[in-house]
Amino acid sequence: MTASLSSTGRAPTEARADRDPIPVTTVRTRTARRENRVPRWVFKLVSPVALVALWQLLSSTGVLSDDILASPATVLGTGVGLWEEGRLQEAILTSVQRVGAGLAIGVVAAVVLATLSGLFRRGEDIIDAPMQMLRTVPVIGLIPLLIIWFGIGEQPKIVLISLAVTFPLYMNIYGGIRNVDAGLVEAAKTLGLGWFAQVRHVILPAAMPNALVGLRYSLGSAWLALVFGETINATAGIGYEMNMAREFLQTDVIVVCLVLYALLGLVADFVVRLLERVVLAWRPAFSGA
Incomplete structure (x- = not known):
């Protein structure tokens, strides 16, 4: 039994489909x-x-009272005054340079050590045990030794920040590498990928989320270490301004310095979050209900 055709040579149902598209409900x-x-x-x-x-x-x-904690209005006025004097700009620049230097050293050390320890069993045997022991030592407790070894200049401050960055970042990168799904590695082998290709295309990308979490945590540790580091004979920086304010019981200046630490930490965390969106664009993740 053949279907009847319209004047255009098509079935009536097809002609109606062309004229009246099915509405899509969002x-x-x-x-x-x-x-x-x-x-x-x-x-x-x-x-x-x-x-x-x-x-x-x-x-x-x-x-x-202002003796206990200055009001927000007083803190704002003090911050504006310090900015007009140029003290805030100098303190921020000095502290950011110290954190930047310590962060660079710590990130390089953590990436190299964690990669060697995570990819190679022999590397784990040599590197992981000392790192696990050293990470339990309070970094702040090393300040006396750092002063003896490096003096009271910039070196102990940068080394202190580097140590604070290295250990949490190492733990996250190492854990990320060792927690890569073994099925993915086997699939890469089945597809004929060599060892370096497996590391580049499977293992390191899979470990990247942990590495970025470790980087965010390390940035917080870096600013915390800076607070203690700038107590070592510092002549400039946010910590120096805070210590001077403590001597004169200036709670408004202390709060200004604390706000600066918080803002700089938020900016650094925001940069890492942007990096996550770019680097992990291939990995859909739960964003909350």
């Missing part, structure tokens, strides 16, 4: 509708703004 989840109404950055600002408002309220009502 389903919007409750979360998507809520995010379209209120941007996420608004929610991120609620708690910091509320905390500062509560702080200002307690200071204005006299619950918090």
Whole structure:
């Protein structure tokens, strides 16, 4: 039994399909509708703004005196004054240079040691045991030895930051390499990839998420080590300004320095998060409900 054809030579059902396309219904989840109404950055600002408002309220009502903790308005005025004097710019530049130098040394050391230890069993036997022992030693406790070995110049500060960066980054890279799915490695072998190709295309990309998490953690450790490092006969830097303010009980200057540390840490973390989006663009991840 043959189907009847229209004047165009096509079946009536086909002609109707060309004239009347099937409408596509887009389903919007409750979360998507809520995010379209209120941007996420608004929610991120609620708690910091509320905390500062509560702080200002307690200071204005006299619950918090300036001797205990300066008010946000006083801190802001002090920060503007220090910026106009040029002291903040000099302190930020000095501290960033120290962190940058220590971070570069620590990252290179951690990547080399973790790669050798993670890829080779003999490397693990030689490297991993000393690293596990040394990472349990408080880095801050090494300050007296660093002063004896390197003096009171810039070297002990940079070495202290390097050590604070090396151990957490080493642990994450090593763990990332050793936690690569063995099935992926076997599949690479089946496809005929050589050892170097397996490392380049399978093992290192799979370990990259752990490495970036370790880098974020290491950046926080670097700024923490800087605070202690700048107590070693420092003549400039954020820690130096904080120590001088402590001598004169200037809580407003101390808070300004703490805010600087926090802002610099947030900027560094934001840079790493951008790096994650670029490097890990191939890896879809859960972003929250």
